[in-house]
Amino acid sequence: xxxxxxxxxxxxxxxxxxxxxxxxxxxxxxxxxxxxxxxxxxxxxxxxxxxxxxxxxxxxxxxxxxxxxxxxxxxxxxxxxxxxxxxxxxxxxxxxxxxxxxxxxxxxxxxxxxxxxxxxxxxxxxxxxxxxxxxxxxxxxxxxxxxxxxxxxxxxxxxxxxxxxxxxxxxxxxxxxxxxxxxxxxxxxxxxxxxxxxxxxxxxxxxxxxxxxxxxxxxxxxxxxxxxxxxxxxxxxxxxxxxxxxxxxxxxxxxxxxxxxxxxxxxxxxxxxxxxxxxxxxxxxxxxxxxxxxxxxxxxxxxxxxxxxxxxxxxxxxxxxxxxxxxxxxxxxxxxxxxxxxxxxxxxxxxxxxxxxxxxxxxxxxxxxxxxxxxxxxxxxxxxxxxxxxxxxxxxxxxxxxxxxxxxxxxxxxxxxxxxxxxxxxxxxxxxxxxxxxxxxxxxxxxxxxxxxxxxxxxxxxxxxx
Numbered sequence: 001x002x003x004x005x006x007x008x009x010x011x012x013x014x015x016x017x018x019x020x021x022x023x024x025x026x027x028x029x030x031x032x033x034x035x036x037x038x039x040x041x042x043x044x045x046x047x048x049x050x051x052x053x054x055x056x057x058x059x060x061x062x063x064x065x066x067x068x069x070x071x072x073x074x075x076x077x078x079x080x081x082x083x084x085x086x087x088x089x090x091x092x093x094x095x096x097x098x099x100x101x102x103x104x105x106x107x108x109x110x111x112x113x114x115x116x117x118x119x120x121x122x123x124x125x126x127x128x129x130x131x132x133x134x135x136x137x138x139x140x141x142x143x144x145x146x147x148x149x150x151x152x153x154x155x156x157x158x159x160x161x162x163x164x165x166x167x168x169x170x171x172x173x174x175x176x177x178x179x180x181x182x183x184x185x186x187x188x189x190x191x192x193x194x195x196x197x198x199x200x201x202x203x204x205x206x207x208x209x210x211x212x213x214x215x216x217x218x219x220x221x222x223x224x225x226x227x228x229x230x231x232x233x234x235x236x237x238x239x240x241x242x243x244x245x246x247x248x249x250x251x252x253x254x255x256x257x258x259x260x261x262x263x264x265x266x267x268x269x270x271x272x273x274x275x276x277x278x279x280x281x282x283x284x285x286x287x288x289x290x291x292x293x294x295x296x297x298x299x300x301x302x303x304x305x306x307x308x309x310x311x312x313x314x315x316x317x318x319x320x321x322x323x324x325x326x327x328x329x330x331x332x333x334x335x336x337x338x339x340x341x342x343x344x345x346x347x348x349x350x351x352x353x354x355x356x357x358x359x360x361x362x363x364x365x366x367x368x369x370x371x372x373x374x375x376x377x378x379x380x381x382x383x384x385x386x387x388x389x390x391x392x393x394x395x396x397x398x399x400x401x402x403x404x405x406x407x408x409x410x411x412x413x414x415x416x417x418x419x420x421x422x423x424x425x426x427x428x429x430x431x432x433x434x435x436x437x438x439x440x441x442x443x444x445x446x447x448x449x450x451x452x453x454x455x456x457x458x459x460x461x462x463x464x465x466x
Contacts, residue, residue, distance in 0.1 A: 004060045005040055011056065016043045026067060026087045027079060030137075034075035034429065045092050047169060047206040054204070055173035063459050064088050064171070066200035068142025071134040072430030076199045076464050077142070089335060090141050093206060101123045101127065104212040105164055105181045110141025110205050112167060116465040123325070126212040129248075133328040141205040146426040148196035151327075155248040155279075155380030157215065158424070165209035166192045170202075171455045181209040187450065194450065200461040201456040216279035218287045220388040221249075221323040222295075224308045225270035229353045231307045232272050235240040235298070236349070236378050238307075239276060242294045246287060249277030250379040251327055256388070257375045261326055263408060266312045274308075274378070275327050288313070303430050330375055339395040340373055340386040341403055343410050347381050347424035359413040363387065366409060367402050382423040385410060411438070427465045435465070 006019045018026070018041040022335060028035040032142065039062070044050045045276055057064060067077040067089045079085040093111040101124050108117055114135035118128045130143060132150030142148075144166070149158040156162065165179040178192055195203050210405070226232050232252050251274065253261075258269040265273075280287050299306050314320040342454050347355055356374070363370050370392025376383040387397040387406055398406075411421045411434060427435050436444065451458070 004062060008040070008042065008053070008056060012042075012044075012049065016045070016049075017041075018033045018043065019222055023087070026070065026089055029073075029075065029078050030071055031073070031339075033073075034078045036081050036085070038078035038079040041087040041089055042373070043089050043092050047093075047167060047175065048092075048323060050088070050093075050169045050204055050206055051173040051175060053088065054091070054169055054171060058172055058457075058459065061457065061459070062086055063462050064204075065461055066090070066141075066145070066204045067307075068110065068139035068145065069134065069137040071138045071142065071426045072146065072428060073344070074422075074430040076426055076428030076461065080429075080463065088204060090139065090204070090206070093261055094139075094155060096120050097207075099126065099212075100434065101126065103181065103183070105209050105216070106212055107165075107179060107181070107207065107209045108140055109207045110144075112140045114123045114138050114140065114143065121212055122215065124212075125215050127215045128210065129213055130159060130162055131209075133331050140208055140210070142198050142406040145198065145200050146424070146445075148279075149377070149380065149424045151249050151277075151324075151377060151383065153377060153382070154250055155245070156211075160193065162211045163208055163209055164194065164195060166195060166196050166205060167207040168203040171457065171459050176203070179207065179209050194454075197426075199428060199465050201451060201465050202460065204460070212327070214281065217281050218279070218284040218457060219317070219320055220278045220287055221290055221314045221320045222286070222291065222311055223266045223277065223323055224274045224311045225235055226233070226272045226274065226308050227270065229272060229356060232274060232378060233349060233352065235274065238298060239294065241377075242297065243278060243290065246278045246282075246290065247276070249275065249456045250377070251275040252378040253327075253330070253376060254372070254374040256371050256373045257330060260330065260337055260373070264324065264326055266326075270309050275323060277324075280359050281319050327375075332408045334373060334386065334388070338388065340388040341399060341406060341426075343385040343387070343407065344423045344425040345383050345385050345410070345419055345421055346415050347383065347414065347417055347419035349378075349381055351417045351419075352381065352383070355417045355419070358416075359410060361407060362409050363411065366405050367393075369400065370406075381419075411452055429464055432463075432465060 022382045023041040026041045042053050065079050065085050065087045067087050089110040094111040095109045097107040121128050131150045131152050143159050147159050164181045167177045253273045371388040373386040
């Protein structure tokens with residue numbers, strides 16, 4: 001191993017081969033749940049250096065852990081504790097090569113931070129619509145490797161739907177490049193989709209061409225409170241029908257999550273709250289009138305028992321930003337409140353209410369006083385179903401004594417209701433046993449065959465996903 005590091009330093013320089021304290025920031029995830037020890041951290045500055053590093057490490061048979069912004073939640077981008085894996089960080093590959101206003105696309109390197117990408121394309125009158133709470137740290141390569149979605153999936157889709165081209169380096173240094181950015185291209189099999197969502201197990205994403213959309217002239221946000229999940233789902237279906245393509249976000253939060261946001265809540269908390277977003281090329285007055293007319297329609301439909309209890313509409317761009325900042329602060333506030341057991345699930349909308357009605361009593365039977373903190377993207381069925389310990393119990397005790405039973409309870413109920421135990425956070429190390437337990441053997445076998453085809457020596461992110 002010393003010979004390998006000497007060889008890498010001689011070829012790339014000491015500044016691109018970090019060890020010891022310099023490597024420490026890359027060896028643990030942001031929550032500290034998956035600490036590890038890397039033999040070294042490699043910091044390439046170009047796709048050619050990625051190719052050269054992978055070729056050189058292949059000669060020594062060393063395992064590689066690709067890493068983007070390191071904002072994941074399932075241990076997919078940090079080294080294990082063997083001290084033998086090399087982290088390949090793409091953070092220095094952050095060049096935006098071109099913003100194409102003609103076909104509304106952007107060609108950027110994998111290390112570009114989402115917030116930087118969003119800011120850059122604004123100057124061209126465009127919007128990069130992939131938005132998530134960690135966008136100040138998450139990188140383009142990372143969100144593609146996990147097929148992240150975030151808050152705008154309802155209108156624009158996941159990372160996969162936004163990707164027009166991909167550049168990937170395989171374990172042996174081979175470059176696969178498809179950066180034409182064509183929206184229609186049927187020249188054989190679409191290999192691109194194999195790498196999106198593969199979590200760095202098939203190849204290292206080094207660049208991509210992504211869709212942009214025209215920057216909306218107007219954005220409005222409204223915060224509504226509701227008495228039940230049934231009302232939330234009714235309101236979503238109504239909004240989807242009456243507001244049409246203007247509806248770009250529909251986020252729900254239960255009472256436990258709202259408690260974390262006090263005293264910053266715009267209205268008094270309720271059993272459920274919704275943050276609704278409209279974005280459009282219409283003038284603000286017209287869009288606001290459309291929103292207000294819809295709310296009035298909902299009140300008129302059942303004045304004795306309206307579907308929502310209270311509503312606040314942001315009156316300016318600053319208030320729009322404040323409402324969204326409140327929603328996006330939830331993960332950080334959960335951490336400050338002591339943390340929780342995290343479950344990233346998806347369900348068909350028509351069974352979501354039945355799922356919660358069944359799973360919450362089952363969880364209370366395991367740990368009385370447990371506090372489910374439920375929030376997420378109602379429009380696409382993705383719930384962040386997190387479990388905070390009851391008063392008087394810390395998260396380490398909850399995880400040690402009950403963590404496995406609670407997670408099994410959640411996932412078993414998800415399966416019974418036709419959902420998925422991993423909506424957008426991925427598999428990594430945390431969920432690989434669950435994948436093996438629940439996925440059809442035929443699907444697992446073909447996943448292993450695909451992995452063996454692209455990475456026959458199992459050097460890229462071994463022990464993750466499969």
